[in-house]
Amino acid sequence: MDNIISGQALFLFLCFILLCFLIFTTAISRRRSSRGASTLPPGPPRLPIIGNIHLVGKNPHCSFADLSKTYGPVMSLKLGCLNSVVISSREAAREVLSTHDQILSGRFVNEAIRSINHHDFSVAWLHPSSPRWRLLRKLSVTQLFSPQRIEATKALRMKKVQELINFMSESSEREEAVDISRATFVTALNIISNLLFSVDLGIYDSKNSSVFQDMVTGVMDSIGNPDLANFYPFLRFLDLHGNGKKFKGCSERLFKVFRGFYDARITEKSSRTDDRDVSSSDFLDALIDLNQGDEAELNIIQIEHLLLDLFSAGTDTNSSTVE
Structure with missing residues (x-):
């Protein structure tokens, strides 16, 4: 009692x-x-x-x-x-x-973004007047979105779209249902991963693509989900909706993937005796040049956050729009 x-x-x-x-x-x-x-x-x-x-x-x-x-x-x-x-x-x-x-x-800047201080590094949240934002924008425009680069990667995009069509045709012949959201995500993922790393990260019949999609979707969902802390900042330490924990967890898993590609490319460059053909260079090479130069303009943390922006915007958004 x-x-x-x-x-x-x-x-x-x-x-x-x-x-x-x-x-x-x-x-x-x-x-x-x-x-x-x-x-x-x-x-x-x-x-x-x-x-x-x-x-x-x-x-x-x-x-x-x-x-x-x-x-x-x-x-x-x-x-x-x-x-x-x-x-x-x-x-x-x-x-x-x-x-x-x-x-x-x-x-x-919502509380999910603040969980890893993404707003201090992200081209999507930095103020356009900041020198870092101008550097990231210039890098993205020249290496990814310039008319010359878009024309140079036209064949890659056509190839990946054709792979999507072939997959859907084969599924139709087998009378199997197609998850349009997942299929278009794999297509967008492979386009982005080839532009950035020159590799395919997605396979239509593989669960690995689904895991990667879960990570990217987790990032986007945690940003867009309602959160009381966005309206009452004094509640942020409670993380009542779990958005901060989810965003941090998914982001760190993606950072681990990005760091793996970065370290592998550094190892490849150090063991290479001849210079790599400029025409075969990708976005990761440009990032490494900015990081490894005498006056490094980007550190590895900034590179990871930039890649997070590009993967999130280039995969989940496209697949959701097509669906």
Whole structure:
């Protein structure tokens, strides 16, 4: 009986502490909001603690469009602890994306990304004004996305698409169902892996491709999944939804794969007596040159994060779009 009473007392005490904490944070939030209210666009009234989260709904774009009819094309919303500004008109969007693009070109960093400090290295999250972002962008454009490189890799892309067609034809002849998402993922994976490492990482009938897909999908899902810590940063240490743990685990497994290719290429270069043909060089060779030069411009950590960006954007996105 005493144990039950002591347990109830502990529970009530914890509830009291939590209530005091919420009241304190709400008071601080209100004070900050009142100080900056004159600089914020108009917006709907805010509830304590949750702000305007209850107004977002299952279809945020529809909710924002409805709210803009009342509060205008530029309105402010309080999402938990975060102040947000919503743009709902063509003119306002042009002002944001064209006139003030440098000021407003930053990107919100969610808690999954913060779990490995990916925002400090990623070309997708670095600010466009930073020297590191300009270096990564220049490297990607010249080595992957220039008209000359795109034309030079045309035959590779055609070959991989033909392999996909052949696989689907053979599956049809055997009257076997085809998982379009997985098949297109293998195709995209092999295109990207050949551009970066000059090897195929995926096989249509192999489970290895499925494992790699699980890692990439895990990275993308953990970024896109809802997370209370995105709205209440003081909860980040709890990782309530497991997004940080999932993102970190999948990323580290991918980093291990990338490091394996990197170390193997370094070993190959050190044992080679003749220079490698420039026409056969791939993206990994360019990264190694930037890392091994007298004035190294990229370290291995930055290389791993760049490869994570390229694999995630080039495989999961394409397969999801085709599906």
